[in-house]
Amino acid sequence: MDLSQRAPRSPYHVGILGMMNAGRMVDKARAHLSNTLGEYKAGQGSGRDQRTLASLGLSEDTFLEIVEKAQDDQSIETSIRAVSNINLDQIKAFNAVERDREPPNETYLRGFEERKLIVGQPEIITMPDMLDAEDIHDFGVPFDLTIGPPLSAHSGGILGIVCLGRLVSKTKAFLNNTLSEYKFGANSGLDINTMKFLDLTETELVDGVDHRPDFPDLLKWLRSKISKSHHEITDWNRDRRARGPWNEEIQKMFDDRAAAVGRPDLTTFLDLLDCEDADDYPQ
Numbered sequence: 001m002d003l004s005q006r007a008p009r010s011p012y013h014v015g016i017l018g019m020m021n022a023g024r025m026v027d028k029a030r031a032h033l034s035n036t037l038g039e040y041k042a043g044q045g046s047g048r049d050q051r052t053l054a055s056l057g058l059s060e061d062t063f064l065e066i067v068e069k070a071q072d073d074q075s076i077e078t079s080i081r082a083v084s085n086i087n088l089d090q091i092k093a094f095n096a097v098e099r100d101r102e103p104p105n106e107t108y109l110r111g112f113e114e115r116k117l118i119v120g121q122p123e124i125i126t127m128p129d130m131l132d133a134e135d136i137h138d139f140g141v142p143f144d145l146t147i148g149p150p151l152s153a154h155s156g157g158i159l160g161i162v163c164l165g166r167l168v169s170k171t172k173a174f175l176n177n178t179l180s181e182y183k184f185g186a187n188s189g190l191d192i193n194t195m196k197f198l199d200l201t202e203t204e205l206v207d208g209v210d211h212r213p214d215f216p217d218l219l220k221w222l223r224s225k226i227s228k229s230h231h232e233i234t235d236w237n238r239d240r241r242a243r244g245p246w247n248e249e250i251q252k253m254f255d256d257r258a259a260a261v262g263r264p265d266l267t268t269f270l271d272l273l274d275c276e277d278a279d280d281y282p283q
Contacts, residue, residue, distance in 0.1 A: 001030035004038035007135035011048065011098070011128040012154035014271050015278025016077050018263065019091045020098045020128070021052040023278070026076055029067040048098075048127075055094050056084045073278065088265055099154070099241065101127045120216055123160040132157025132165065140215065141165070143172030145180040149277035153190065153270045154241060159222060162237040162270075163194040168218070171209045181280075190269070197236055198226050244268045 001008075008027030009015075016022040028042040028049070043049050043060040053063060062083065070076040102125060103109040115130055116122050119137040124130050132155045141158075142148055150169030151157065158165040170191065173179045185191050185202040195202060208225070212218040228236070244267045245251035258266040261279040266272050 001027055001034065002036040002038075003028065003031040003040050004036055007139045008040065010135075010152040010155050010157075011131050012152040012274065013278070014095070014274050016073050017080060017086075017091060018088070018095075018265060018271070018275075019052070019055075019086075020095045021048055023073070024131075025049050025052055025063075026067060026073065029064055033064065033068055048131075051098070052094075055090070056080060056086055058084060099126070099128065103127065120219060121159065124156070125160055126156065129156040129160055136165070136215070141169050141172055143169055143176055144178045145170070145173045145182050146178050148281050150182065152277075153273045156237060159219070159226065160237075161198075161226075161228075161233055162240045163190060164198070164222075166273075167191055167194050167205070168209060171205055175206065175210050190273075198228070200225060241270055242268060243270070 008031070009023040011021050011024050013023035014020060016026060025042070025048075028037065028040055028046070031037040031040065032042045040046075041049075043053075043064070049060075053060060056063075058066075058080070063080075066076055066079040066083075070079060103112040112127075112130065115134065116124055119130075119133045121133050124133050132151065136151075136157055142150060150173065151165035153163050153166045155165045156162050158168060170179065170182055170184045170188075173182065174184045182188075183191075185195075185206075191202075195205060200208075204225070208221050209218060212221050245254040254266075254269070254272065255264070257272055257276065258264050261272075261275045263272075263275050266275065
């Protein structure tokens with residue numbers, strides 16, 4: 001896990017414990033243990049890690065020991081569950097707070113505004129979206145889906161719009177013939193709904209991404225094509241993140257997929273996608 005060469009998992013990733021930040025914290029712990037943390041902050045050096053460890057009731061040393069001894073994510077989750085008293089309701093409450101977390105005070109807000117300038121995305125509002133935006137700025141949008149997943153569907157790391165980053169990831173993969181088993185465009189219900197919300201056709205999107213390999217140019221083009229208000233984007237983000245099965249047939253399909261990744265507790269499609277990504281590409 002060399003974080004001087006690649007980004008850790010998104011803070012939105014819930015493939016470990018069903019808990020935001022956990023997957024990212026594991027990646028940073030692995031990098032810390034191998035002295036390849038790069039510019040990232042971990043453990044007591046990270047407010048996000050501190051909050052996550054406190055919710056789990058774990059010290060940094062205990063967590064590092066678990067990660068060092070574990071063979072994979074599943075082993076880490078099993079070891080954490082053996083020593084942590086956190087329950088599902090507490091995890092859901094933690095996620096709800098972390099998902100919408102914004103700068104907590106004026107001092108932090110000033111730094112946050114500077115970070116917006118660096119990544120070239122003044123639209124970013126929440127702290128997890130900023131982390132994704134910074135990862136994209138430093139390492140680019142992941143597109144080789146034969147070796148790793150696309151961006152989390154939860155992520156608003158591109159223009160603060162949920163699902164847009166994942167759509168751009170898959171578009172780049174489509175253009176580079178690296179989609180692997182992922183469905184794209186007209187073959188993906190999520191992509192269809194996202195493009196409909198953005199008033200983009202699949203042809204427009206593919207052409208726009210294809211002709212703008214430089215990310216700032218792609219951002220500029222996306223801004224010129226997307227005319228949604230802040231209110232509309234906020235409603236879209238909230239609806240997408242909360243959306244689950246809407247009838248018995250879809251519920252059965254959802255339950256089967258959730259069972260296949262060992263997560264019968266899941267209730268939303270975006271969490272299911274994150275867990276399927278984690279199952280397909282265990283780290």
